[in-house]
Amino acid sequence: MSQVRKFLSSAGTSGYLLLLGAIVINVVVQGSSFFSTANFTSILSVNTPLIIAAIAQTIVVLNRGIDLSVGSNITLVNTIVIMLSNKYGWSIEAACAAGLIAGTFIGAINGFIIAYFRIPSLLATFATMSVFGGLALIVLPTPGGSVPSYMYLLYGGQTLGIPNSVFIVIVVALIWLLLSKYPIGKHIRAVGGAEKSAYTAGISIAKVRFIAFTLAGTISGVAGLCITALTASGDPKIGLSITLNCIAAVILGGTRLAGGWGGIGGSVAGAVFLGLVNNIVFFFFNNFLTHFSGIASRASFIQQLLTNTIIILGLASAVFTQRRKKRAKIAT
Amino acid sequence: MSKSKIMGLFAFMLAVAVLFSACGKTNNQSSAPNSQGSSTPASQAASETPKDKKGFHIALLDGTNQNPWRTQFEDQMNQLAEQLKKDGILTKYDTFVAQNDPAVQAQQMEQLINAGVDAIIINPVSATSLAPVIEKAIAKNIVVLGVDQHINQPKVISVSNDQYEWGKIQAEWLMKQLGGKGNILWFDALAGAPANDTRSKAFQDVLDKNPDVKVLKHVNADWDQGKAKQLMTQMLSTFPNYDGILTQDGQAVGILQAIQEAGKVLPKGITSDEVVSYLKIWHDINAKDPNKKLNAVIVENPPGIGVDTMWVAVKLLQGKKLKDNALSSDSADPNSKNALLIKPSLVITNENMEKYYEQYKDKPDTSYIDNILTEQQVDAFFQ
Numbered sequence: 001m002s003q004v005r006k007f008l009s010s011a012g013t014s015g016y017l018l019l020l021g022a023i024v025i026n027v028v029v030q031g032s033s034f035f036s037t038a039n040f041t042s043i044l045s046v047n048t049p050l051i052i053a054a055i056a057q058t059i060v061v062l063n064r065g066i067d068l069s070v071g072s073n074i075t076l077v078n079t080i081v082i083m084l085s086n087k088y089g090w091s092i093e094a095a096c097a098a099g100l101i102a103g104t105f106i107g108a109i110n111g112f113i114i115a116y117f118r119i120p121s122l123l124a125t126f127a128t129m130s131v132f133g134g135l136a137l138i139v140l141p142t143p144g145g146s147v148p149s150y151m152y153l154l155y156g157g158q159t160l161g162i163p164n165s166v167f168i169v170i171v172v173a174l175i176w177l178l179l180s181k182y183p184i185g186k187h188i189r190a191v192g193g194a195e196k197s198a199y200t201a202g203i204s205i206a207k208v209r210f211i212a213f214t215l216a217g218t219i220s221g222v223a224g225l226c227i228t229a230l231t232a233s234g235d236p237k238i239g240l241s242i243t244l245n246c247i248a249a250v251i252l253g254g255t256r257l258a259g260g261w262g263g264i265g266g267s268v269a270g271a272v273f274l275g276l277v278n279n280i281v282f283f284f285f286n287n288f289l290t291h292f293s294g295i296a297s298r299a300s301f302i303q304q305l306l307t308n309t310i311i312i313l314g315l316a317s318a319v320f321t322q323r324r325k326k327r328a329k330i331a332t
Numbered sequence: 333m334s335k336s337k338i339m340g341l342f343a344f345m346l347a348v349a350v351l352f353s354a355c356g357k358t359n360n361q362s363s364a365p366n367s368q369g370s371s372t373p374a375s376q377a378a379s380e381t382p383k384d385k386k387g388f389h390i391a392l393l394d395g396t397n398q399n400p401w402r403t404q405f406e407d408q409m410n411q412l413a414e415q416l417k418k419d420g421i422l423t424k425y426d427t428f429v430a431q432n433d434p435a436v437q438a439q440q441m442e443q444l445i446n447a448g449v450d451a452i453i454i455n456p457v458s459a460t461s462l463a464p465v466i467e468k469a470i471a472k473n474i475v476v477l478g479v480d481q482h483i484n485q486p487k488v489i490s491v492s493n494d495q496y497e498w499g500k501i502q503a504e505w506l507m508k509q510l511g512g513k514g515n516i517l518w519f520d521a522l523a524g525a526p527a528n529d530t531r532s533k534a535f536q537d538v539l540d541k542n543p544d545v546k547v548l549k550h551v552n553a554d555w556d557q558g559k560a561k562q563l564m565t566q567m568l569s570t571f572p573n574y575d576g577i578l579t580q581d582g583q584a585v586g587i588l589q590a591i592q593e594a595g596k597v598l599p600k601g602i603t604s605d606e607v608v609s610y611l612k613i614w615h616d617i618n619a620k621d622p623n624k625k626l627n628a629v630i631v632e633n634p635p636g637i638g639v640d641t642m643w644v645a646v647k648l649l650q651g652k653k654l655k656d657n658a659l660s661s662d663s664a665d666p667n668s669k670n671a672l673l674i675k676p677s678l679v680i681t682n683e684n685m686e687k688y689y690e691q692y693k694d695k696p697d698t699s700y701i702d703n704i705l706t707e708q709q710v711d712a713f714f715q
Binding site: 033036038039042043046047049050137141142143144145146152153156227230231232233234235236237238240241242245275278279282283285286290297299300301303304307 | 394397406407410414424425426427428429431432433434435436438439440442443446447458459460461462463464484524526664
C-alpha cells in the first residue's frame with residue numbers, strides 16, 4: 001500500500017495516469033491493431049523529437065526557467081546538418097556531430113544571457129527564438145536536401161520489437177538520471193526550488209543556470225537530429241510546433257512551472273500522451289465518425305476541437321492534481 | 333485524501349473510455365469487416381493489374397484549415413466524395429487536418445498506410461518532410477498526390493494552380509493598361525512562401541520586358557488585408573504620383589480601402605484578389621459613378637484544385653496513365669518533372685465583371701471565385 005502511495009505522490013503521477021487513460025481510449029477506438037509493432041514504431045518514431053524536446057524543457061523548468069527557443073534550436077540543427085551534408089559534402093556523421101555542437105552552443109548562448117545578464121528566461125529565449133529561427137532561414141532558405149536512406153531506415157526501424165527511436169530516448173533519459181545523482185543535477189533542482197537557500201548554501205546560481213540551459217541546448221540538438229532522421233530532409237520551419245507542445249508535455253507530466261519539483265518521466269509520458277491524442281482523434285474519425293456524413297463534412301474542424309479539448313482537459317487535470325499534492329505536502 | 337481524488341480522476345477516464353466503446357459498438361460491426369475487407373484486396377489489386385474500377389478508399393491530409401480558401405477547398409472535395417460514394421467509386425473518404433504540425437501529418441500518414449488506404453492526397457505542411465513516409469506508401473502501391481502546394485519528391489505528382497501563369501497574366505494586363513509606361517507600387521506577399529516567390533518571379537520577368545515602367549516601391553504585405561491597408565496609407569503620402577498597383581491576392585481590398593478613406597483618385601489599374609468581397613467593392617465603385625470605373629482584373633486561383641486532384645486520383649486508381657506532356661517542373665523543384673500545373677482560364681475584367689457579380693453576389697464575402705475542371709477536362713491529361 002505504501003508503494004502505491006509513494007507512486008501516487010511522485011511528481012510524474014498525472015503524466016502516467018493521463019498516459020494510461022489515453023492508452024485505454026486509444027485501444028478502444030483503434031482495436032487490436034494498436035498492439036502491432038508497426039503501430040508502436042509509427043507513434044514513437046514520429047513523436048521522439050517531441051519527447052526529447054520535453055526532456056530538455058523539463059531540465060530548464062526544474063531550474064525555474066522556460067526555454068521558448070527549443071523549436072528554433074531544433075530547426076537550426078536540422079538545417080545545419082542538411083546544409084553541411086548536402087551542400088558542403090560532409091559525411092552525415094560529421095554533419096550530425098556539428099549539429100549537436102551547434103545545439104549545445106545555442107543552449108550556451110541562452111544560458112549566458114540568462115545567467116550572467118540576469119534577463120528573465122521568458123524574455124531572453126523569446127528573443128533568441130527569433131534570432132535562431134532567422135539563422136535557420138539564412139542557412140537553408142527553402143525546404144530541401146536529403147540524408148542517406150540508411151539513416152531514416154535505421155531511425156524508423158526496430159530491434160527485438162522495440163522501435164529504435166526509443167533507445168535514443170532511453171540514452172538521453174539515462175544521462176539526465178545519472179547527472180541527477182551528482183551535485184550538478186541536485187543543484188539544478190535546488191536553484192529552481194529555492195534560489196535564496198541554494199545561494200546561502202554556497203551554490204553558484206549563475207553557473208548552475210548556465211549549465212542547465214547548455215544541457216537543454218545539447219538535448220534539443222539531439223531532438224534536431226531525430227527530426228532530421230525522421231523527415232530525411234531540411235526545412236527552415238520544421239520545429240515551430242514543438243516549442244509549445246513540449247511545454248505542454250512538461251505541464252502534463254506534473255513538473256511545477258515554478259521550478260524545483262518534477263521529473264523527466266512525467267514529461268516523457270506527457271509527450272507520448274500528446275502523440276496518442278492525435279492517434280485517438282485519427283482513429284475516432286477513421287473508424288466511427290466517417291459513417292455520419294454530417295460530421296464527416298466538418299471533419300477537420302471537429303478534429304481540432306476534439307484534439308484541443310482533450311489537451312485542455314489533460315492540462316487542467318495535471319494542474320489540479322499538482323495543486324492538491326502540494327497542499328498535502330504542506331499539511332504533512 | 334490524495335488517493336481518492338486521483339482514483340476519482342482515473343475512474344472518470346475509465347468511464348469516458350467505456351462511453352467511447354459503447355458508442356463504437358453499434359458502428360463497429362459495419363466498420364470492422366469493411367476495414368479488413370478493404371485492406372487486403374486493395375493491396376492485392378494494386379500489386380496486380382487493377383481490375384476493379386470501383387470501391388476505393390481515399391483520404392485527404394490537409395496541413396491546416398485556418399483560412400477560408402482551405403475551407404472551400406475541403407467542402408468541395410467532400411461534395412465530390414459524396415457523389416462518388418453514391419456511384420460506388422469511393423467506399424470511404426476522410427479528411428485529416430494537421431494543425432500545421434509536420435509531425436502530426438507524418439503520423440496521420442503512417443496510420444493511413446497501416447489502415448490500408450488506396451490513395452492519399454496531401455496538402456503538405458512541409459514540402460520535404462514527408463519523404464520517408466511517402467516512400468513507405470509508394471512501396472505499398474498507394475497512390476500519393478500533392479495538392480495546391482508542391483511536394484519535392486520525384487515519384488509524387490503534385491496538382492497545383494499554375495502560380496507563374498497567374499502572376500504573368502495580370503502583370504501583362506497591367507502593363508497593357510499603362511501602355512508600357514508609368515510608375516507602379518508593387519505589393520508582394522509573404523517572402524519565402526513558395527507561391528509568393530513563384531508569382532514574384534513572374535512579375536519581375538514581365539517588368540524586365542517593360543523597362544519604361546518604374547517600380548516606385550516594392551513591399552511585402554503577407555497576404556494580409558490590414559497590413560496592405562497600412563502600407564498603402566503610408567505610400568499615398570510618399571508616392572502620390574503612382575499610376576498602377578501590382579499586387580498579389582488577399583491584399584487588394586485593403587489597398588482600395590486605404591485609397592478610398594484618403595479620398596484619392598483610383599489607380600489606372602490594379603491587379604487581382606479572388607475573394608468575393610473584392611468583386612462586391614468593384615461593383616459598388618462602378619455603380620457609384622459609371623464614368624469612373626475601377627480598372628481591375630481578377631485571375632482565378634481556385635480552391636477547386638482539390639476536386640481536380642480527386643479526379644486525378646480516381647483516374648490513376650482506375651489504371652489510367654498521365655500523358656507525358658501533361659507534366660512539367662515546379663519552380664521550387666526544377667530537377668524533377670512531377671508537377672501537374674492547371675493554368676488559370678477564368679479572367680474577370682470590366683467587360684465581364686457584371687456577369688460574375690450576379691453569379692457571386694449572394695456568396696459570403698470570404699468565399700473565393702472558383703472554377704472546377706469537369707471530368708472530361710481532367711480526362712484530357714490522361715492517355
